[in-house]
Amino acid sequence: MNKSELIEALAEELKVPLRDASSAATTILDAMADALANGESIEIRGFGSFVVKEYGSYYGRNPKTGEKIKVKPKKLPFFKVGKELKEQVNNPAK
Amino acid sequence: MTLTKADLVQKVYQNHNFTKAQAAETVEAFLRIAKDCLKDGEDLLISGFGKFNVKEKNARRGRNPQTGDELILDARKVVTFKPSGILRARINGE
Numbered sequence: 460m461n462k463s464e465l466i467e468a469l470a471e472e473l474k475v476p477l478r479d480a481s482s483a484a485t486t487i488l489d490a491m492a493d494a495l496a497n498g499e500s501i502e503i504r505g506f507g508s509f510v511v512k513e514y515g516s517y518y519g520r521n522p523k524t525g526e527k528i529k530v531k532p533k534k535l536p537f538f539k540v541g542k543e544l545k546e547q548v549n550n551p552a553k
Numbered sequence: 554m555t556l557t558k559a560d561l562v563q564k565v566y567q568n569h570n571f572t573k574a575q576a577a578e579t580v581e582a583f584l585r586i587a588k589d590c591l592k593d594g595e596d597l598l599i600s601g602f603g604k605f606n607v608k609e610k611n612a613r614r615g616r617n618p619q620t621g622d623e624l625i626l627d628a629r630k631v632v633t634f635k636p637s638g639i640l641r642a643r644i645n646g647e
Contacts, residue, residue: 469583504558
């Protein structure tokens, strides 16, 4: 499923115009992205949580050429699946 | 600070012409659709945010780290998340 299919399903379920479902979905996703950009974590019961990990700068290698390169500090978001979803993925009948 | 479902409801309520109840139902429906998709074993691709994959893990032998007993871990499915380039850039302030 992609974003536009999700928006279509949302419009159908809420019985609202596609435009409204689309802007609501954008609001939700933007709020999540903004939180992560501010270094905040996200915790949604039943779904999962996101945390941002910070990495310092380190030396790595270009695997193709073997050349030594400096990797800049970076932040990466990580997702941990929630208990309910974790169980349901393995047992869809539940 | 942690972003929760209540914060998402508040954002939808602020940004749209919805009642509090409608905003809450919008967030619930959004999450329900996302969860149902993953429960069905289908990947969820949200452009600009990231991709949720359902991966099949084979059964393997493991150990109870506390007792050292050998046991079989059953085949199972896990949900993984890969952030999109846009989200990564946003988190790193690029």
